[in-house]
Amino acid sequence: MASYETHEYDVLIIGAGGAGLRAAIEAAVGDLKVGLVCKSLLGKAHTVMAEGGVAAALANVDERDSWRVHFADTMRGGQYLSNARMAELHAQESPDRVRELEAWGALFDRTQEGGILQRNFGGHQYPRLAHVGDRTGLEMIRALQDHGIHQGIEVHMENTVISLLKTGDRVSGAFGYEREKGRFKVFAAKAVVLATGGVGKAYKVTSNSWEYTGDGHSLAYHAGAELIDMEFVQFHPTGMVWPPSVRGILVTEGVRGEGGILTNSEGTRFMFDDIPELYVNQTADNPEEGWQYTQGDREARRPPELLTRDHVARCIVREVQEGRGSPHGGVFLDIAWIKEKIPNAADYIRRKLPSMYHQFKQLANIDITQEPMEVGPTTHYIMGGIRVDADSQMTAVPGLFAAGECAAGLHGANRLGGNSLSDLLVFGKRAGEYAAQFAMENQAVPIDEAEIDTIAAHTLKPFENPPTDGNGNNMGPYDIQAQLQEKMENLVGIARTQESLTQALDEIQNLREKAENVHAIGNREYNAGWHTALDLDCLITVSEAIALAALERRASIGAHSRDDYPEKEEPGAGKYNTIINKSDDGAMTVRRESIDELRANLQEIIDEIG
Amino acid sequence: MAKATFRIWRGNADNAQFVDYETEVSEGMVVLDAVHRIQAEQANDMAVRWNCKAGKCGSCSAEINGQPKLMCMTRLDTVPLDEPVTIEPMRAFPLIKDLVADVSWNFKVKEQMRPFAPRPPDAEDGTWRMEQEDIDHVQEFRKCIECFLCQDVCHVLRDHSLHDEFIGPRYLVYAASLEMHPIDTENRLEELKNSDGIGYCNITKCCTKVCPEHITITDNAIIPLKERVVDEFYDPIKKLFRVFSR
Ligand SMILES: Cc1cc2nc3c(=O)[nH]c(=O)nc-3n(C[C@H](O)[C@H](O)[C@H](O)COP(=O)(O)OP(=O)(O)OC[C@H]3O[C@@H](n4cnc5c(N)ncnc54)[C@H](O)[C@@H]3O)c2cc1C
Ligand code: SF4
Ligand code: SF4
Ligand code: FES
Numbered sequence: 134m135a136s137y138e139t140h141e142y143d144v145l146i147i148g149a150g151g152a153g154l155r156a157a158i159e160a161a162v163g164d165l166k167v168g169l170v171c172k173s174l175l176g177k178a179h180t181v182m183a184e185g186g187v188a189a190a191l192a193n194v195d196e197r198d199s200w201r202v203h204f205a206d207t208m209r210g211g212q213y214l215s216n217a218r219m220a221e222l223h224a225q226e227s228p229d230r231v232r233e234l235e236a237w238g239a240l241f242d243r244t245q246e247g248g249i250l251q252r253n254f255g256g257h258q259y260p261r262l263a264h265v266g267d268r269t270g271l272e273m274i275r276a277l278q279d280h281g282i283h284q285g286i287e288v289h290m291e292n293t294v295i296s297l298l299k300t301g302d303r304v305s306g307a308f309g310y311e312r313e314k315g316r317f318k319v320f321a322a323k324a325v326v327l328a329t330g331g332v333g334k335a336y337k338v339t340s341n342s343w344e345y346t347g348d349g350h351s352l353a354y355h356a357g358a359e360l361i362d363m364e365f366v367q368f369h370p371t372g373m374v375w376p377p378s379v380r381g382i383l384v385t386e387g388v389r390g391e392g393g394i395l396t397n398s399e400g401t402r403f404m405f406d407d408i409p410e411l412y413v414n415q416t417a418d419n420p421e422e423g424w425q426y427t428q429g430d431r432e433a434r435r436p437p438e439l440l441t442r443d444h445v446a447r448c449i450v451r452e453v454q455e456g457r458g459s460p461h462g463g464v465f466l467d468i469a470w471i472k473e474k475i476p477n478a479a480d481y482i483r484r485k486l487p488s489m490y491h492q493f494k495q496l497a498n499i500d501i502t503q504e505p506m507e508v509g510p511t512t513h514y515i516m517g518g519i520r521v522d523a524d525s526q527m528t529a530v531p532g533l534f535a536a537g538e539c540a541a542g543l544h545g546a547n548r549l550g551g552n553s554l555s556d557l558l559v560f561g562k563r564a565g566e567y568a569a570q571f572a573m574e575n576q577a578v579p580i581d582e583a584e585i586d587t588i589a590a591h592t593l594k595p596f597e598n599p600p601t602d603g604n605g606n607n608m609g610p611y612d613i614q615a616q617l618q619e620k621m622e623n624l625v626g627i628a629r630t631q632e633s634l635t636q637a638l639d640e641i642q643n644l645r646e647k648a649e650n651v652h653a654i655g656n657r658e659y660n661a662g663w664h665t666a667l668d669l670d671c672l673i674t675v676s677e678a679i680a681l682a683a684l685e686r687r688a689s690i691g692a693h694s695r696d697d698y699p700e701k702e703e704p705g706a707g708k709y710n711t712i713i714n715k716s717d718d719g720a721m722t723v724r725r726e727s728i729d730e731l732r733a734n735l736q737e738i739i740d741e742i743g
Numbered sequence: 744m745a746k747a748t749f750r751i752w753r754g755n756a757d758n759a760q761f762v763d764y765e766t767e768v769s770e771g772m773v774v775l776d777a778v779h780r781i782q783a784e785q786a787n788d789m790a791v792r793w794n795c796k797a798g799k800c801g802s803c804s805a806e807i808n809g810q811p812k813l814m815c816m817t818r819l820d821t822v823p824l825d826e827p828v829t830i831e832p833m834r835a836f837p838l839i840k841d842l843v844a845d846v847s848w849n850f851k852v853k854e855q856m857r858p859f860a861p862r863p864p865d866a867e868d869g870t871w872r873m874e875q876e877d878i879d880h881v882q883e884f885r886k887c888i889e890c891f892l893c894q895d896v897c898h899v900l901r902d903h904s905l906h907d908e909f910i911g912p913r914y915l916v917y918a919a920s921l922e923m924h925p926i927d928t929e930n931r932l933e934e935l936k937n938s939d940g941i942g943y944c945n946i947t948k949c950c951t952k953v954c955p956e957h958i959t960i961t962d963n964a965i966i967p968l969k970e971r972v973v974d975e976f977y978d979p980i981k982k983l984f985r986v987f988s989r
Contacts, residue, residue, distance in 0.1 A: 173792070175850060176889055177800045232870050238859035238924065240878050240885060247872030265882065271799065272885060282850075283858050290850075313839055342794040376771020382797050492797055495816050497771070611783035655788030658755060659840040662787030 135589030137308075137317035140287070142168040143572040144565070145307060145320045147294050147349065148328030150178035151270075151557030152537025152564070154277035155230075156326045159565025161284040165572055168320055169281075170289045170309065172344050176278045179330050179342065179538075180557065183270025184385035184488065186252055186262025187558070188551030189227035193248040195431060198259040200224040204735070205742035207552060209411060210256040210441050211516075211545020212691045212701075213739075214362065214708060217731050218523035219543045223552070223559050230558035231263050239276035241265055253390045253427060255439040256549040258415070258742075260429070267387050267488045273554060292318060294348070295667055296588045297325065297356040297533070300578040304356060304533040308588050312664065315657025317589055321580055323572040326526075326564045327353055327519065327535040332366075332675045334614075334668075336512035337622040340372055340383035346668040347675030349539035353519045354674060354721075358528035360713040361541045363517035363675070364682035364693045367548055368627050370445035372511025374463035379496045381511040384466065384489060386550045388506075389438040391485050392427040393468040394420075395449070396505070397457035403464075404437035407448055412440055414743075424474060443547045443692040446510040450627055453509065463509030469502055478502065510627060514553065516544040516692065517682065520712065525567035526560055532571055536564035546691020595653035595666040608652040610666035617644050617672060625680050630697045634684040641677045648673055677721055682711040685723045745769075747819070749777055750827040753789070755840045762786075763827060768819050774830065775803055775814035778842070790841040798955055801888030804895065805842055806831040811892040811953045835894055835901040846891050852910050853917065857934065861926045877925050884920035884964060886956045887913065893950035893960060899943045909940035912950035912960050919964035922971070932975045941969060 144160040146153045149171035161167045171178060192198040203224035208215055231249065235241070241263045242250040251260040265272040282288075294309035298319070306321040329349030333341025354360055371384040389395075397403050408416050416437050417423040423436025438445065449464050459465050468486070472478035479502035483490050486501070493499040493506055518541030519528055526534045537557045544552065595610070602608055624637035648670060653663040687698045688706075702708075709725040716722045731739065745768050753762045764781045775793055782789045794800040796815045803814040808822060808829055822828050836844040865871045893912040899905050910918075918935060921927050935941045944965055951960045958964070 173794055173800075173802065174846070177794050177802050179794075181800050181888075182795045182797070229869075232868065235870060236861055236864075238861075238921075238927075240873075240882055240924070243873055243875040243878065247874055248870065265885075268799070268886065271888065275885065279853070279859065282854050290847075342796065342800075344794065377769065378772045378776040379796070488797075488799065495798070495818070496773070609783075609787055611787065615783075653787065659790035659843055660788040661782060661790055665787075 135317060135586050137319050137585065137589070139319045139321060140168055141577070142166050142287070142320060142322040144168070144324045144326065144568045145170070145322035146326045146328060146565070147307060148178070148330060148537065148539070149175055149288070150180035150328060150330055150537060151273055151277060151554060152561035153326070153328030154274065154281050155558050155561030156328055156536055156565035156568065157286045158277065158281050158284055159562045160326070160569040161286050163569060165569055167286045168289065168322065169286050170292045170294055170307070170320065172291065172293050174290050175288060176274055178274065179344065180270045180274045180554070182383070183273070183554055184267040184383065185254060185387040185390065186264030186269045186551050187231055187273065187554035188254070188257060188261050188549065189231040189263060189555055190224060190261060191228050191231065191249055191251060191263065193244050194251045195259040198261060201738045202258050202742055203227070203261065205738055206256055206258050207543070207549060208545070208739060209743065210547050210549040212547060213545065214691070214710065214728065215545030216523055216542035217735050219560070221735060222523065223543055223556060226559045227555035230555065230562065234273065234276045237276045237280035239272050241272070252387065253435065253439065254550040255386055255389070255445070256441045257551065262551040264387070266484070267385050267486050269554065289318070293664065293667070294352065295592060297352050298580055298584060299356055299530070300581060303531045303578055305578045305580050308585055310592065312659050315660065315663070319580065319585060321577065323575055323577050324532045324534065324568040326568050327533070327539055328537045328561065328564070329539045331515045331538045333512050335618065335621045335672050335676045335679070336626070337618040338372065338381040339512040340369060340381055341512070346672045348668070348671045349535060350518055350678070351671035351674040353528055353530070353533065353535060354678070354713070354715055356530050356533060357715065358530050358533060359520040360678050361517060361520040361710050362545070362682065363515070363678040363713055364686050364711060365516035365546050365691055366512060366679060367442055367514040367516060367692050368446045368510040369513035370442055370449050370510055371466055371508040373497065374459070374507050374509045375461040375497060382492070382496070383511065383513065384506060384508050385486070388466060388468050388486060388489060390427065391468065391482070392424060392471045392474070393438065393466055394436070394470065395438050395445070396465045396467060397452045398459060399457055403452055403457070404440065404445065404448060408437055408440065409444055416440065441547050441549065446627060447694065449509060459507045461507050463507040465505040466508045467505035469504055514538065514548055516546065516548050517541050517679070524563065526564035527567060527571070532575065534564040534568045536560040546693065592667065595651050595663055598650045598652045600652045600654070602650065608647065608650055610651050610653065610662050610669060613644060613647050613651055613669060614665060614672065617641070617676060620644070621676055625676070625683060628694050628696050629683050630695060631684065634680050637680040638677065638684070641673060641680060645673050678713045681721060681723045682713060685711050685725065745824070747777070747824040748827040749781060750829045751778070751781070751789070751842070752831040753841050756838050759838060761829065768824065772819045773815055774807055774817045774819065774822070774828070777819065778814060778830065790839065790843040792843055799888060801890030804833055804890045804892050806834060806895070811895045813890060813892070813955050816955060833891065833895040835897070848906055849889070849891055849894060849913065852914050856914065856917065857929050857931050859921055859924065859927055860929050862928050871926050873925050880963060881920050881923050881925070883958055884916045886958060887916055888956060889913065890955060892953045892955065896949045896953050898947065898949070905940065905943060909943045912944070912965065914939070915941060915944070915968060916958060916960055916964045919968055922968065932972050935968060936972045936976060941965070941972060
């Protein structure tokens with residue numbers, strides 16, 4: 134019999150980033166007992182790293198903005214594969230969700246009139262991102278955290294959930310361990326909200342931290358929920374490329390929003406050379422117009438550097454492949470050039486982009502007010518994720534909800550910058566609200582103790598596995614993780630083919646077998662190797678889902694590029710989502726589901742705005 | 744590739760000591776990279792906190808050659824590599840294991856502080872009007888990434904262990920961010936003087952020196968708060984004035 138502590142809640146929230154905190158605050162509005170679990174300390178989740186801003190049609194800077202334009206922008210950015218109901222709710226509700234943060238102490242940068250200032254970002258028609266310099270995520274998570282700690286929520290920091298518990302069809306709780314001593318905990322709950330974030334650690338070059346191992350995706354999948362559009366992984370165009378140890382760290386799109394330009398080794402602004410159909414009318418056709426746009430000229434169109442991320446990333450890869458890259462295999466991102474345009478440019482840059490200034494100065498010895506940065510694509514975000522009901526955020530498993538990056542639907546084939554932070558707030562709140570409602574309407578279900586013993590035994594297995602396999606290969610967790618990252622980077626990265634994906638699926642199978650025999654040294658106390666070993670299962674599950682969905686979509690659309698299928702749509706296939714689930718025999722399967730026509734009033738918006 | 748030796752604190756509260764690890768170092772590496780390399784290659788079970796690797800989350804605080812710093816922002820070319828580089832957990836807090844200290848006290852302190860309470864909204868949509876110049880200084884305080892390095896160096900906590908009587912520089916910055924917030928309505932001066940123990944701070948400025956966010960903790964947060972406390976409790980004329988102006 135495994136020994137463990139039991140905690141009972143009405144609503145259990147797994148994850149304490151923006152989505153989890155917002156959900157917890159909402160669920161705690163009544164007198165329900167709410168528990169919140171997270172892998173790191175409170176306030177350290179990925180949300181803290183977000184830089185550029187949170188998108189909401191407040192129309193503080195340009196009164197032409199409205200939820201309708203935001204809706205249309207989101208749908209266009211997602212190549213019309215988004216769940217339209219989610220895009221609608223998101224556009225309508227994000228302004229209130231942002232304003233509410235001010236009531237909890239957040240201090241966004243201000244307009245001349247004293248309202249919340251908004252900035253330009255890729256794919257957004259008007260200046261729409263509420264921000265605080267380039268540390269918006271910090272402001273957001275701190276406002277939620279500082280408000281949340283007074284709402285009677287019980288927080289379990291540095292605790293990792295490794296399995297959901299089910300009783301019959303319903304979710305009945307979760308099983309996990311605390312890092313400090315490695316002791317097990319059972320969280321019994323009437324409703325569970327997953328808010329675990331993304332999957333970036335499946336790749337070698339990423340802006341994501343160790344936490345992003347796809348846990349929520351994998352927990353939901355194993356519990357019987359569906360995953361949707363997993364092939365859409367966002368490669369952000371501008372990650373640091375040098376020095377090697379910081380490769381992948383994000384350089385905010387805000388740099389381009391403030392006037393930064395991309396050039397190749399020949400000094401050409403190559404983004405002007407390739408402007409996609411869908412965006413020709415909205416994009417500047419000369420540098421001066423682009424500059425004017427970044428300076429708030431309302432008649433000017435946006436510079437091509439602010440096209441959607443998938444497109445910019447592909448253009449950068451093309452420049453590098455064709456031999457016009459920078460010395461360390463990226464391209465140049467130049468904000469220093471604005472000194473030709475404005476007085477005190479260096480001060481301006483330091484004020485608008487303080488953490489970028491700091492980051493380059495300290496990590497790369499580069500003064501961005503004087504010289505260009507070198508940048509290249511980095512794995513950043515996953516549009517795909519747990520399939521949820523648009524209004525309630527409930528998955529196919531009764532009582533199981535999901536919100537934030539681990540849930541899917543809003544972003545379709547490509548996410549616009551700033552639309553994640555707003556996603557967290559809008560759907561975090563909804564998930565909290567509906568999970569609370571579910572908990573009020575349903576009785577607790579008993580937990581199956583035999584199931585817990587099985588999971589507990591599995592959790593301890595890495596300590597019993599031998600350090601090497603029969604052939605003398607190292608079975609340590611870091612080696613296996615590195616092999617997976619290498620394969621995903623090379624075979625399931627920006628450019629994919631039938632061959633690369635089939636090979637990837639084979640490799641993933643091999644690695645799954647290896648992971649079953651992964652070896653951990655030491656004991657259960659705060660043992661990073663053991664934790665990494667336990668994360669492998671999730672990483673491998675999401676890697677398989679990404680590769681399988683990518684194989685299924687025989688087209689190049691949004692963030693998903695197939696060299697063997699360069700067209701946007703497969704002839705005759707129409708618009709569809711890819712759906713992944715676990716079949717009865719335990720194998721992962723993928724199918725397509727065609728996308729319903731839009732509701733008439735939403736279609737009208739698209740017809741009108743484009 | 745060059746090699747360097749890292750002398751890392753290993754063990755738990757019952758038993759811990761320095762252990763030397765030699766590993767390869769290359770251009771541009773930071774201390775956290777070296778720790779990760781050692782963890783992956785030689786000491787899988789080593790405990791270390793980190794998240795962003797870019798100085799944004801405040802997880803990777805440690806004492807490097809005795810200096811409180813973020814490991815992810817300390818480049819190896821800024822420390823001498825011809826002798827072992829010592830890496831220890833923050834010493835003002837109890838040890839959990841290896842480089843991980845028990846910082847839970849900090850979270851409890853914050854919970855006990857009086858939360859933000861705004862005045863009624865200025866506009867019908869539930870928002871407030873604030874000038875940028877009126878929030879500049881509060882935004883400075885809100886840059887805090889809660890790395891707790893300032894708590895680690897403050898002698899009141901580190902040497903005198905007055906954790907029960909003094910909230911430390913981090914939370915004085917937090918108090919300042921609330922007290923100076925243009926729309927907050929609370930008054931926290933009483934507890935600042937009493938339970939928060941602001942009087943223990945003797946303005947050594949050690950906290951300001953280590954803050955990775957370059958927050959001028961002492962000059963901009965602590966001294967103005969001390970002045971307010973003095974005005975409130977020790978200046979009879981101001982106090983009288985306040986009574987009449989209420
Ligand atoms: C560098 C960077 C910059 C970005 N900039 C922007 C931006 O400017 N605008 C924007 O809109 N978006 C931006 N994004 C994207 C956005 O920040 C993320 O998508 C978003 O913060 C995700 O929030 P979340 O609440 O879903 O998850 P997170 O904030 O990542 O939180 C996940 C939580 O789940 C917990 N967790 C995970 N697994 C488990 C488990 N097994 N058990 C227990 N807990 C678990 C984690 O500990 C963590 O608390 C950026 C992302 C990065 C990396
Ligand atoms: S200035 Fe005050 S708070 Fe800061 S280290 Fe010195 S005594 Fe501590
Ligand atoms: S004030 Fe500075 S040193 Fe102190 S916790 Fe905040 S960021 Fe760290
Ligand atoms: S890892 Fe985030 S501050 Fe160092």
